[in-house]
Amino acid sequence: MSPSPDRSYRALLAVPSLGRMLLGMQVARIGQAMVSVAMVLFTLAEFHSAALAGLVTFVGIFPGLIAAPIAGALLDRHGRTRLVVLDEVVAACSMLLIGGLAAAGLLTPPLLVLIAGLSSLTGPLSNTGLRSLFPLLVPRHLWERANAFDSNGYVLATVVGPPVAGLVVQLVGGPVALAGIGVVFAIAAVVLLGTPDPPTATVSSGRLLLDAWRGLLYTWRNPTLRALGFSISAVNLSGGMVAIVVPLIVLNRLHLGPAAVGGMFAVMGVFGVLAAFLFGRLDSDGRERRMLTWSMLGCAAATLLLLPDAGPLPLVASLGLVGLLNGPMDIALFTLRQRRTDPAWMGRAFAVSMAFNYLGNPVGSAVAGWLAGVSVPAAVAFGAGGCLAGAAIARWAIPDAHGPAPGAARQWSERTAARGATGAPDPRSSPAVEAEISDG
Numbered sequence: 001m002s003p004s005p006d007r008s009y010r011a012l013l014a015v016p017s018l019g020r021m022l023l024g025m026q027v028a029r030i031g032q033a034m035v036s037v038a039m040v041l042f043t044l045a046e047f048h049s050a051a052l053a054g055l056v057t058f059v060g061i062f063p064g065l066i067a068a069p070i071a072g073a074l075l076d077r078h079g080r081t082r083l084v085v086l087d088e089v090v091a092a093c094s095m096l097l098i099g100g101l102a103a104a105g106l107l108t109p110p111l112l113v114l115i116a117g118l119s120s121l122t123g124p125l126s127n128t129g130l131r132s133l134f135p136l137l138v139p140r141h142l143w144e145r146a147n148a149f150d151s152n153g154y155v156l157a158t159v160v161g162p163p164v165a166g167l168v169v170q171l172v173g174g175p176v177a178l179a180g181i182g183v184v185f186a187i188a189a190v191v192l193l194g195t196p197d198p199p200t201a202t203v204s205s206g207r208l209l210l211d212a213w214r215g216l217l218y219t220w221r222n223p224t225l226r227a228l229g230f231s232i233s234a235v236n237l238s239g240g241m242v243a244i245v246v247p248l249i250v251l252n253r254l255h256l257g258p259a260a261v262g263g264m265f266a267v268m269g270v271f272g273v274l275a276a277f278l279f280g281r282l283d284s285d286g287r288e289r290r291m292l293t294w295s296m297l298g299c300a301a302a303t304l305l306l307l308p309d310a311g312p313l314p315l316v317a318s319l320g321l322v323g324l325l326n327g328p329m330d331i332a333l334f335t336l337r338q339r340r341t342d343p344a345w346m347g348r349a350f351a352v353s354m355a356f357n358y359l360g361n362p363v364g365s366a367v368a369g370w371l372a373g374v375s376v377p378a379a380v381a382f383g384a385g386g387c388l389a390g391a392a393i394a395r396w397a398i399p400d401a402h403g404p405a406p407g408a409a410r411q412w413s414e415r416t417a418a419r420g421a422t423g424a425p426d427p428r429s430s431p432a433v434e435a436e437i438s439d440g
Contacts, residue, residue: 005141012145015138017196021081022149024192025130028088029153031184033161035060035095037265038181040247041166041258042174043112046102052109054244054369060116061362064123065355071124072351073211080129080347081195087126088189094119095182102175128351135338135346136198147334154330155272155323158265166262215348219356224340225349227397229356232333234393235296236357237386238303240364242322245306245379246315248372254312267316268323275327285339291332292394295325300387306380333357336398360386 005011013019039060043053064071074083098115101107131150138146168177219225250261302321305314341349364383371379 005139009145009149012138012142012149015142017198018137020191020195021130021133021137022153024084024188024195025153026156027184027191028091028126028130028188029157030161030164031091031181031188033154033157033265034165034177034181034184035091036243037162037247037262038165038169038174038177039116040243041169041261042102042178044247044251045169045174046107047109049109050244050248050373051369053247054366054372056112056116057240057243057365057369058362059113060120061123061358061365062120063117064120065359065362067121068124068128068351068355069212069216069348070208071122072128072215072348073208074347075125075129075132075351076215076345076347077208077211080133081192081197083125084129085189085192087122087129088185088192090119090122091126092182092185092189095178095185099175099177099179099182102178124351124355128347128354131334131354132346132350133198135343143335143338144331147331147338150330150334152273155269155326158269158272158323160266160269162262162265162269163259164262166258166260170258211348215345216352218345219349219352222340222349223399224336225353225356227393227399228333228337229353229359230397231292231296231390231393232357233360233390234386235299235329235390236360237364237367238299238360238383240361240366241368241379241383241386242303242306242319243361244365244368245372245376245383246319248376249306249315253309253376254315264312264315264319268319268326271320271323272326275324278327285335288332288336289394289398289400291328292398293391295329295332296387296391296394298325299329300384300391303380303384303387306383307377 036057039056040053043056044050071083094115098107098112101111134146134150135143165177165181168180219229246264247261250256250264251258254260299322302318302325305318305321308314337350337353341353364386367382368379371382
């Protein structure tokens, strides 16, 4: 009988190149966490408009989600680390440009929206590129551990990024804070520069747009990825709402400063770190759907704690519970997606899936920015409703973990995986099936 594989975190960190990738990823995510708070605070202070803050948050994410299929095709065809570095450079330049224009008194609302929108176009390159490297670098028995690190990369960034961003905005102002965030992205690019890509087979037609279209079809026709897209996107409506409503509650209801805004988001991160490491030690195989459903129901209840006007305690409790529940939700999401995706399609499928999942966040911010201008409780109720919808979709639409493999998309990936990087046809493939899949 063969010994059980080592599933420890020590074994995970022994994987070649993983430590450097994790460091670069962490620096980049701290920058992203700082942006999410600093841009809202900067826009509220500079232009005094919750609606504009919601719009800037929306355009800082949404165009990148639309471009995700092309980003995924590029990642599958041209490797990942170089394209990840490209996105970090674009993010650094965008933050420095916004900060410089604001300091010079030249920044207008349309120009701010334009720069935020353009910089978001390369976002999927780093978000998807880093995440799709995990199942390629890490042995399968260590996926839960790797996903715990991945999840904690976000929550640890939430512990560090928002408080620092809020404090810097309060001390030196928004323009300088944004320029400083640009330096953080530049550091991430330097750390990741030259990190080797693992060798992997890919399926390519040789045409970028066709590869992107096929990646979109592969994801849509995978029942698990499609259900996750609707479910997680619904929950992320609440995440987008929180990004707008929490600063408004802290500044207007509690009459505290920008540093307190970052501190509130740090509470969510602290609880998220603990939860991710705890649930990362468990085998999630066969339990993913239950973990998702119950976590989402808990998030709905936690979101409603934002309603009472009873001082900071309900706000702290709400964010702490959401952070705690994000741990099992992330572990279940990441491992289920990895188990149900063919390795040859991970760049494209992950890019489309992550964009689909995250779609609710910018939409939630835009809608909450508009609703909060009329009624903060209405915006909170909107977010809680998104969590309930996500739980219902997860319970009834995600296939059983041990059910049949995905249908046409799985057959297609098995046939086309034999083509390799050149796109040469597999002699066993059926032209009729190829036409049915590629033409929709």
